Amino acid sequence: MTVRIITIDGPSGSGKGTLASKLAAHYQFHLLDSGALYRLLGLSLHQDGLLDALETKLDACTKIAANLDIEFIGTEDGIQILLKGEDVSQTIRTERVGEFASKVAAIPELRQALLARQHAFAQAPGLVADGRDMATSIFPQAQVKIYLTASAESRAQRRVNQLQAMGLDVKINDILANIEARDKRDMERTVAPLKPAEDAYIIDSSELNIDEVFELMTAYADQQFAK
Ligand code: DC
Numbered sequence: 001m002t003v004r005i006i007t008i009d010g011p012s013g014s015g016k017g018t019l020a021s022k023l024a025a026h027y028q029f030h031l032l033d034s035g036a037l038y039r040l041l042g043l044s045l046h047q048d049g050l051l052d053a054l055e056t057k058l059d060a061c062t063k064i065a066a067n068l069d070i071e072f073i074g075t076e077d078g079i080q081i082l083l084k085g086e087d088v089s090q091t092i093r094t095e096r097v098g099e100f101a102s103k104v105a106a107i108p109e110l111r112q113a114l115l116a117r118q119h120a121f122a123q124a125p126g127l128v129a130d131g132r133d134m135a136t137s138i139f140p141q142a143q144v145k146i147y148l149t150a151s152a153e154s155r156a157q158r159r160v161n162q163l164q165a166m167g168l169d170v171k172i173n174d175i176l177a178n179i180e181a182r183d184k185r186d187m188e189r190t191v192a193p194l195k196p197a198e199d200a201y202i203i204d205s206s207e208l209n210i211d212e213v214f215e216l217m218t219a220y221a222d223q224q225f226a227k
Helices: 016-025 032-048 058-066 097-107 106-114 115-119 134-138 152-165 172-188 210-225
Strands: 003-010 030-033 070-075 078-083 127-131 144-148 202-204
Touching: 003 070, 003 210, 016 030, 016 127, 016 210, 030 032, 030 115, 032 058, 032 070, 032 078, 032 097, 032 106, 032 115, 058 078, 058 106, 070 106, 078 152, 097 172, 106 115, 115 134, 127 134, 134 144, 152 172
Parallel strands: 003 127, 003 144, 030 127, 144 202
Antiparallel strands: 070 078
16 A cells, blocks of 8 residues: 655744644644654754764764654654653753754764654655655655745744743844744755755745645645545
């Protein structure tokens, strides 16, 4: 039986994570949050004191990447993520670990070491894979390739709303500058840069809410799966 695959790539803050979870629940598919893998690897290398020695101790780092002791456990409240048996579900979402992840993500050997683990998620009946290079390098065979984007301003505004809801005092201009810097790094890196696959369906969510984007995605996926 062919495993059905939906890839969702795009910049941070476009709503990929939320939509990937909704799609996985809707189709009863497995879910790969590939950003979490980079975050876990970044955290693990930091714990081992290797984050500043990625280039000089590349062999050791690559070995750690290939043998990462991680578990994704589905719970009623979402997915619990364990690193070496410890619950790091919250820790890996911090800006700090995001920085660790982006260092790790720029090293081709480390990306390569995470390849088999990502491929292993493709199991029947299907998979929703969320990331930056899901369609362009990890699952080029996917029947449904979606590129979800939104203007930097609208992504910054969403982030400000989230942080303010958490009681934090933030300035939109700081958040916008961070988003623009991260976009530039993701799009200009030589290995697996962020860009839409040639046959991707591109959705700009700047003026759309989650439900509207979900409607567009399921309509497109249903049409592709029916082919
Ligand atoms: O989506 P995220 O913020 O959790 O991603 C964390 C980092 O990992 C970010 O710097 C982009 C990088 N990443 C990547 O290079 N390739 C992926 N498939 C997913 C994430």
